[in-house]
Amino acid sequence: MARYRLLYFKGRARAELVRLIFHAAGEDFDDVQLDDNSWQEIRTNSPTGSLPMLVVDNNEPLTQSMSIARFVAREFGLAGKDNYQMALVDSIADYMNDLMGDIVEVTFEDDARRKRERVRRFNERIMPETVHFVERFIQRYGGNSGYAVGDSLTYADLYIYNTLDQMVLAGIASWNDFQQYPRLNQIVRSIEGTPRFADYLQRRPQATF
Ligand SMILES: N[C@@H](CCC(=O)N[C@@H](CS)C(=O)NCC(=O)O)C(=O)O
The missing domain is CATH 3.40.30.10 (Glutaredoxin)
Structure with missing residues (x-):
């Protein structure tokens, strides 16, 4: 091993x-x-x-x-079932990675005025637009399965969860803000409902970034 x-x-x-x-x-x-x-x-x-x-x-x-x-x-078999599905999984994961880049920029901005401007742009434009497209993507490729692509867990689901968590950690959103998005909610529930995760999420160290 x-x-x-x-x-x-x-x-x-x-x-x-x-x-x-x-x-x-x-x-x-x-x-x-x-x-x-x-x-x-x-x-x-x-x-x-x-x-x-x-x-x-x-x-x-x-x-x-x-x-x-x-x-x-x-x-570990969490990348998608075939080449096409792998590309779909990669595409939504890369989309989340773009958003992660924006979150990292907000998190590490030291200048107070520029930080306020970045947070405003993030909340008014970047976040709503991204979430809209993510919801549509999940609807198209995951349907009601509770997963972003196909009918089982892939690393894309984990990245969606992780990106929401990172927004909360950065203080630019709260978990309640995501409740209006049914597909995101399904994914959050799928992940938090898996005992292995529930355990890790509870015991992982507090973080500031
Ligand atoms: N595109 C890279 C970015 C990596 C990156 O920026 N890493 C930072 C930490 S988040 C780093 O290594 N900083 C320390 C350094 O540059 O010396 C990735 O996704 O791994």
């Missing part, structure tokens, strides 16, 4: 999707949470100078969160 080591900072942001995939699959992994000093020691040896990083057995590390997520999802 392969041994997986995931390296990231003490936060969720770009690593939590990968953690959720491991938990969904019920697979063990080392969740290594670095501080800045230990990261600087590793950085020069990192293929793209960025975290997250996944080391499988004694292989060279993998980087880039979406590549890692897809790799792990394929390993």
